Amino acid sequence: MIRLIISGANGYFGSIACQYFEDKGWQVLKACRQDNADIWCDLDSPEQFAKLTIDSHVDLFIHAAAAHEVTCREQPYRSIYQNVVGTKAALDFCVKNNIEHFIYLSTFHVFGHPKGEINESTEPLPVNDYGLSHLQAEQYVQMYTREGKIKGMVIRPSNFFGIPVDLDKFGRWTLVPLAFCREAIETHKIVLKTPGLQKRNFVSVNDICRVIENSYVLIEKIPLLHIYGVNTISIRGLAELVQNVMINNFNNKVELVIPNNIYSSYFPQRNEFTYTSKYLKEIYEPRGRIENFIVDFVDLFKGIKSVE
Template identity: 60%
Template sequence: MTQTVLISGANGYFGGIACQYFASQGWQVLKASRQPTADLVIDLDQPALLAQQRISTSVDLFIHAAAAHEVTCREQPYRSIGQNVAGTRAALEFCLHNAIPRFVYLSTFHVFGHPQGVVDETCQPQPVNDYGLSHLQAEDYVRLYCRQQGLQGLVVRPSNFFGIPADVDRCHRWTLTPLAFCREAVEQGQIVLRTPGYQQRNFIAVYDLCAAIAAAVEQIERYPLLHVAGPETISIRELAQRVQQAMHHLGRSIELIMPEGEPSPPQFTYTSRYLDQVYLPGQQIDAFLSDFCRMLSQRLVSV
């Protein structure tokens, strides 16, 4: 039988791609967002209203991806804390009142702050800012509702993700490095790094992240917490060089402006004790960089 998923933040970067993915896998997809045309209109600034809402359609899974991102948390901390923490509690209440049995919370590896060594699901989070702390507090609410209310919950902590936005015109996540570098290369003909760029980052395709979620919810009681890391860990410097190569294949030369500096040893490895039992991410970032640079170049010409 066709399963139904309700995705909050459906007009956001992750949410838009997730809606595409789950629809492609045969799920009935319902969208929750601020947009008046959404299947469920929600406003995380008014969490009590979300908790009280009712939906007439039977829903099998709620993916809660609506949240204040790192920039908003830095610029509007008090509002962001309310959205991330109270908003998640309201989403959990909504699930209880609407008999939605499974709940996935999209958290972040930033709950670890400045991690060291091997970082898996057994490591103790130590957030260093409102973004990481509010996500960790939201995670605690998921665990609380699982213990006390019988909800089946899954907390997912992805690494840095990439993917072509479902709606480029409405994309508000240009601070994400893969997106920012591609746009800077296409529009400015250069990529400027503020540091030597030797810091390492792990990258996961949003489609791989969605596939991991879909697989994990089928055995949700076994995996209440899941780190989702991609197959590649590269430096910011190397990412810029790969964008330069993607542009070269499109027939354009771009300049890389990168301060000199000595390479630093890797500080941590982001990994999972359980992911290989659930799903093996395989999408490489190079294909995304080529496709996205091509798309942005075509859009620039057509303007």
């Protein structure tokens, strides 16, 4: 049995990942600051976390605790501290407890405004605190690996999606696929703030977990891994996809509201890009499709709303 720790275990990614690995028969220890924590982990108190000791052997630590993009924008100083110093604390915790393998959940957004083909050799060029703080955290993982303190891997998934484990406690409604679904159900409209020409690549959380499951034993060979999904689609295309699912699968009409074309010149289409990897195909090629997720999530959310 593989024993692993997941930090941020009650977060959007972390809670789905805990469920995934438990279903695989792994023993999962939850590191978070909620009452169900197996290990107390508060990124506002990194020194306390770094000094903790545990009695049991652990094979792998997945560090998924971080301030997300909205928090980074609204509370930049605290968020940078959590993302960078919090990652160092997680690394020190692993060193103190002889946890050899460490995987850091970074983000595609270290590339800022993506252009052309982007793989593990592409230089990151972050444009905000969210991307930069993740890049700085990556460098801590790389430094600890160079110094032989841990065997670390940085993974950079694109924008991920997955059915929340507990929708009542879910708080990430700023994530576009979920926000569009919720808006379509509650208001029968999807209102875009821009013409929606910017593109995103989407990968399922379960696919990310499958990649981790298959790759963590390869950490020494692959210290940096990009994880892309099947779908690269514009924000407007995603809204239209939700609109089509609502009418075709649930017989509900949804109005799509797009800013008047007169303003489109202020929001030019972003450069075309392909998010790819030099290694991923040899490990596991993601299969989760965003349209299947939309159908499943709308079905779940509509059921909950009808009960209410």
